[in-house]
Amino acid sequence: MKEKYEQKIRLFYISFLLLTNSLLLSNPMQINRGFLFSIEGTEGCGKSTLITKLAQKLSDVQLNVVTTREPGATELGKSLRTLLMNKTAPTCTLAEFLLFAADRAQHFHEIIMPSLNKNQIVICDRMADSSLVYQGYVKGLDQSKMAFINQWAMQDQQPDIVFYLQIDSESALARVTQRNKHHNEESVAFEKEILEKKQQLIDGFDTILQGRSNVFVIDATAPADEIAEQAFQVVMCYLENNNE
Template identity: 45%
Template sequence: MKKEKQGLLISVEGIDGAGKSTLTHNVHSLLLQRNYPVLLTKEPGATDLGKKLRAILQERVIPICNKSEYLLFAADRAQHFETVVSPSLEKNMIVISDRMADSSLVYQGYGRGLNIALIEIINQWAMNNIKPHLTMYIRLSKEEAFKRLAQRDRLSTFEKKELIKKVFTGFEEIYKNRNDVMVLDGTQPPEYLTQLAAEKIVSLYSTKNSTFSVNVSNDIIKKW
């Protein structure tokens, strides 16, 4: 029986200022140029519902408790997987997401002090029991993140710094024994990180799909 293709799901994680958006956009553009079936998405805000939830979370017009904050992210995630991620994987696409479930583990779990085990259960349910084939973690020190965010005028409160410290600790903790995580040095040039990430994605996708042979992929990688 022919094995059904299921696409490739890549999540990109890291603390604020690590360069996730830059990396995901660069890799997406490069793979499109090479005619790979790739979709760039994000959490929160990839769906119509997600855009409204993202606005609520960002604008903070009304007070939001920590539990409600997480559940809004979970609602965004459920809609994202149901209407964007799962259908794209069924079409055998490469799906690259700027943030995913691990962000909730570290921001709402380690950062806000919510029950991590419960977050994991709700995440699994919201994601239809689908896990990323690979998570790319852009590691950046707290100090470097503070510098970058200050330059962007996005580090205005003591609470923000304290949250970033907790989030950094969270990422380091959850990724220390994971074999499905690729760690990238966030201090390296964006072009270099783009090449590393693209090479890894091409290799994984080629392994899953006979349409894109390993030889062809290697030829493409050499051009990068």
């Protein structure tokens, strides 16, 4: 009896999603302003997969979506990303953060603000919260000063929603190891450093994102399609209620 009941619930849920998507396709939403969503979490949490799937779902209902990342979305950012990831020269924590901030400033100037001004939906792989965790919580920089610089670099713009993909350290490490093995790659210097501090980073995200009204926490160990559907439903609900 219980299995039949659960099967009926699943079929009802699938039917509801199909009906919802059908209505959205026949009545595409008119976006009246730009929206900014960021995806946060430690290495191996599935950010890239979520961004790809979420962008496709939004595009399927005829919404204009821009996907981007920090660092490395602009030409300047690509050079900064190479410098940050490989660390060919000794770099103090403050200099490291300011390099990320420089990338962020160019990113907002060149990609994010112009996209928002065109009433587009922007989904970004990492943003200011990653700096607060990596260089602030873990490496000890003054987070209030960092927040001021981030606000300046981001032209006072904040994400409408931060999706935090929460994962345990063992699962994250296993995913990164498998990813590098699959692509026949070794971890770059920056990645090796953060993998050594994986639990600190997870604690940092848990602490910094805790209790914030614009943060939506998702279990990153769930199936990728389920995660994407959760994020999609949250975004659509947010658009319905904030499309001024």
